[in-house]
Amino acid sequence: AQPVTISDLARMKADGEKIACLTAYDASFAALEDRAGVDVVLVGDSLGMVVQGASTTVPVTVNDMVYHSRITAAGLGRAFLMTDLPFLSYATKHDALETSRRLMGEGAAQMVKFEGGEIQANTIEHLSMRGVPVCAHIGLQPQLVHKMGGFKVQGRDGDVAKTMIRDAKLLEDAGADMILLECVPSSLGAEITANAKVPVIGIGAGPDTDGQILVIYDILGLSPGRKPRFVKNFMDGAASLDNAVADYVAAVKDGSYPSPSHAFK
Ligand code: KIV
Ligand code: NA
Numbered sequence: 001a002q003p004v005t006i007s008d009l010a011r012m013k014a015d016g017e018k019i020a021c022l023t024a025y026d027a028s029f030a031a032l033e034d035r036a037g038v039d040v041v042l043v044g045d046s047l048g049m050v051v052q053g054a055s056t057t058v059p060v061t062v063n064d065m066v067y068h069s070r071i072t073a074a075g076l077g078r079a080f081l082m083t084d085l086p087f088l089s090y091a092t093k094h095d096a097l098e099t100s101r102r103l104m105g106e107g108a109a110q111m112v113k114f115e116g117g118e119i120q121a122n123t124i125e126h127l128s129m130r131g132v133p134v135c136a137h138i139g140l141q142p143q144l145v146h147k148m149g150g151f152k153v154q155g156r157d158g159d160v161a162k163t164m165i166r167d168a169k170l171l172e173d174a175g176a177d178m179i180l181l182e183c184v185p186s187s188l189g190a191e192i193t194a195n196a197k198v199p200v201i202g203i204g205a206g207p208d209t210d211g212q213i214l215v216i217y218d219i220l221g222l223s224p225g226r227k228p229r230f231v232k233n234f235m236d237g238a239a240s241l242d243n244a245v246a247d248y249v250a251a252v253k254d255g256s257y258p259s260p261s262h263a264f265k
Pocket of ligand 2: 045046084
């Protein structure tokens with residue numbers, strides 16, 4: 001199959017074809033996802049939690065992300081590769097450019113993702129004008145956990161929702177090529193998606209975003225403890241890992257995932 005490009009992702013939004021995304025952190029999982037038809041693979045800084053065993057994403061370093069991005073890229077043939085910038089590695093636009101240079105160079109990322117609303121507009125413009133494709137991560141921002149006092153649904157309050165709608169527009173105007181929306185009510189996910197010209201990928205953002213993303217270990221039932229509402233274990237009833245990941249892709253494409261039980265009101 002032809003490699004997925006940023007133009008394909010834009011076309012999928014235009015055509016109403018849902019974009020199936022998953023995290024991966026190494027070549028074997030990347031190859032599994034690639035075979036199953038995943039469109040976008042994210043090397044998420046969630047690796048701090050699910051690979052390194054920390055309780056937040058805060059300790060993850062740029063070197064960690066470069067390493068995991070490179071070994072994930074090695075497993076891909078078709079899927080588009082996006083990699084997270086870790087905590088405080090993009091605090092200034094100059095830092096963000098240098099971190100992106102490493103992730104796209106040594107790490108072979110085709111797009112970088114980082115957290116933040118309006119405060120990131122200048123950074124996104126700086127990167128975008130220099131040829132760095134950017135995904136703007138808004139809604140729940142896990143890197144702010146110590147500032148927020150936990151991981152909570154965002155945008156239930158009307159003013160917060162309004163700010164998020166405005167931020168999405170602002171970041172798109174600054175040059176963001178994609179928006180990732182984490183843990184917001186379905187109605188807000190739908191409104192931001194309808195207003196956006198670029199694809200909006202949701203995690204716990206309801207059924208109406210242009211695509212969905214989940215953490216690979218979560219859909220394989222490998223993550224211990226209480227799982228977030230939006231997680232679905234695709235190993236339940238699946239005969240193999242390949243079937244489970246293919247079932248996830250099919251469920252995103254036909255809209256059967258996420259169901260109302262995976263969404264926030
Ligand atoms: O790090 C990550 O895995 C992410 C996704 C959950 C969106 O940012
Ligand atoms: Na992340």
